[in-house]
Amino acid sequence: MQKLIAYPLSIIYYLLFGTTLVIFHVIQWICFNLFGYNAHKKSVDALCFFLVLNTYVLGTRYKITGREKLPANIPLIIAANHQSWYDITTIGWFLRKIHPKYVSKIELGRGIPSISYNLRHGGSVLIDRKDGKQAISAIRHLSEYIEIHRRSAVIFPEGTRSKTGKPRRFAENGLKILCKYAPSAYIVPITINNTWKMTKWGSFPLGIGNKIELTIHDLIPVNDTPFPQLFEKTEQVIIQALH
Secondary structure (H helix, E strand, C coil): CHHHHHHHHHHHHHHHHHHEEEEHHHHHHHHHHHCHHHHHHHHHHHHHHHHHHHHHHHCCCEECCHHHCCCCCCEEEEEEEECCCCHHHHHHHHHHHCEEEEEEEEHHHHCCHHHHHHHCCCCCCEEECHHHHHHHHHHHHHHHHHHHHCCEEEECCCCCCCCCCCCCCCHHHHHHHHHHHCCCCEEEEEEEECCHHEECCECCCCCCCCCEEEEECCCCCCCCHHHHHHHHHHHHHHHHCCC
């Protein structure tokens, strides 16, 4: 019965989703080209707001814990488990005050209205997972960017999303580069629960009635902890809070 109800709700959602992406692609272009970073950032915040709002059609609810732990004007490295596309929209809206920028795969840099434009022009970096040298250079660029501008980098150390909620093994390299070239940063471990349920039946129909939870854990200073211990602690903290 739930899946049957999900079909018409998913159609409505995708209509809203597609409309939002097309409209905000134009808005982003105007803001970025005519008014610069701050205007573009506000347009992306508004985009994320509507992308989250659209999911309420599916009966989606959100619970964000620990936002008070996030300081302003300090470079942050957000490390989170990865379950679906909805991880990004949730972080983008609810953590907007820390200016999240993403380590994203290069394929997303073209062909998706609004999303591709923001990834190319909003401070995020696109990595080619088949080209290690290019990936390292791009991630280094992002770490230097957040160090200078006091913003935040978002990385999913699993690399590939988990379609069942069960975490994959975390990879060290990307996080290690971010820590190396943003020495004044803090690691922010974040556990994401239940976004995988949005696509438990695939891309259509979408899951309905889900409660997405974002748990922000205590910050870990990059400079005070040797990377092997920092990496292990980050992974353990994230995984232990998974449902």
